[in-house]
Amino acid sequence: MLWLKALxxxxxxxxxxxxxxxxxxxxxxxxxxxxxxxxxxKIMERKLYAMMTFxxxxxxIFGLWMxxxxxxxxxxxDGWLYAKILCIVLxxxxxFHTKKIMREFADDKNIRTDVFYRWYNEISAILGFAIVIFVxxxxx
Numbered sequence: 001m002l003w004l005k006a007l008x009x010x011x012x013x014x015x016x017x018x019x020x021x022x023x024x025x026x027x028x029x030x031x032x033x034x035x036x037x038x039x040x041x042k043i044m045e046r047k048l049y050a051m052m053t054f055x056x057x058x059x060x061i062f063g064l065w066m067x068x069x070x071x072x073x074x075x076x077x078d079g080w081l082y083a084k085i086l087c088i089v090l091x092x093x094x095x096f097h098t099k100k101i102m103r104e105f106a107d108d109k110n111i112r113t114d115v116f117y118r119w120y121n122e123i124s125a126i127l128g129f130a131i132v133i134f135v136x137x138x139x140x
Contacts, residue, residue, distance in 0.1 A: 001066070004069075005066065008066060011055050011057075011058030014052070014058065014059075016124065016128055019098075023123075025044055025045050026101060029041035029110070030112060030114040030116075041105065046102065080134040084131050090127055091131075094124055
């Protein structure tokens with residue numbers, strides 16, 4: 001169990017590093033006016049997305065393994081678990097939405113401003129905060 005938990009935590013950290021940083025790259029990319037900077041951000045975004053996808057897959061594999069092997073029978077009637085699962089589903093949607101945005105930048109079709117991406121950047125932080133509260137505090 002502890003090995004699964006350790007691996008899950010490692011992959012969650014990897015995933016969240018990307019979830020927090022990729023939208024920040026979008027902020028800077030939206031402000032970039034020169035072609036060299038534009039090309040550099042495209043490469044950085046593509047590589048970061050690949051790394052964070054690896055983190056997402058590891059998080060899901062080890063999280064689901066723990067859920068079904070140990071936690072489901074203990075917490076299936078607790079509301080916090082369902083709230084956490086909802087937040088994870090929202091994070092997955094956010095993850096794949098960043099891919100859509102990345103493609104818009106890759107095709108030079110971004111229409112949003114850096115201010116939009118500054119707000120967009122907060123979504124993963126808010127969901128991550130909620131997940132930590134649900135898991136640690138178990139408020140309901």
